[in-house]
Amino acid sequence: MTNFLEQLPKRIRDIAESLNVLTPEEVLTTPRVKFLDTRVTSVYTLVRKCTPDDVRVLKDAAAKWLAETPLTADSLFKPLANVRWSRVSFGCPALDRCTGGGVVTRGITEICGAAGVGKTQLLLQLALCVQLPLQLGGLGKGVAYICTEDVFPARRLREMSNAMEARYPQESLNLMGNVFVEHQREIDTLINCVVNHLPRLLRQHSIGLIVIDSVGAIFRLFTDYLERARLMRRLANALISYADKYNCAVVCVNQVSSKCNGSSDDAPCLGLQWSHLGRTRMCITRVPKQHMVQDQLLTVRKLEILYSPETPNDFAEFLITAQGVVELPAKVRRL
């Protein structure tokens, strides 16, 4: 099949190429089309021999080309229906069951919860699991981990990676080798890092998971809400585009704050504006139950899906041990 440019008269094709407007959609829809507006005189300096008639021919050809290949709703839906997004396992069967296999590589997944509830521990485990091969629930890819609050817990990650490597001795894994860490404590440097530096990392390395721990800390203290909304959109748009382009999961941590109506439930921070930018929201809470593991009394925690387009609002309980995030022993789960 000929492409759009090939079927244009040579003279018109040269004009389109010199303006770098290469597809019919670009001729009709992109900001570059401003150059093709016959009222903009700069077009004549940009392409000396371009006349208003040439522009009209180019626009007509683009419109005709698009009109000749009508799209039905069915043809638009089919590719989408066939797409199967990848998932990054939590490395904990109970959490994988309730989330349909882990964190999906589509849009932003938010994990919120109170201080010390286990958000970072869960993310460290995801950072290890994404490196596992496909048959073990990973993507065989690395992780970009951006900390905005505390120093990255490298020692704890080492402890968990040793435990995971010991779990799969036949795989000869090196799970500390594909973790790229950044510390960004201010909004400007965070945006700069995500918008300008992260794309380079994504191009040069195979990255399956981007983590921001946490967005709550960065945006919480803003008083100019319009500016905050603008920056949150900018950050989210960049992250969503990376998820699409590189088929990677994006997880942002958020904090919670007490509701002012006196209810005992905590609400995720950053309001409606942020909640509309995420695709999936999960919340971790402590359950008033404890469980003894290797002579240690551990608090039971719960991961609950608050919303997700493809999974029901399920929940699962887990523990944090020296090895990482694990499900409750079978006999306890049956109680």
Ligand code: GTP
């Ligand atoms: P904030 O970052 O303060 O919002 O908290 P968080 O939700 O990220 O908490 P974090 O993931 O740091 O988890 C805190 C809990 O994980 C602690 O209460 C401990 O129970 C457990 N934990 C943290 N570090 C370790 C560790 O090195 N070993 C073990 N066994 N448990 C740990």
Ligand code: MG
């Ligand atoms: Mg944390």
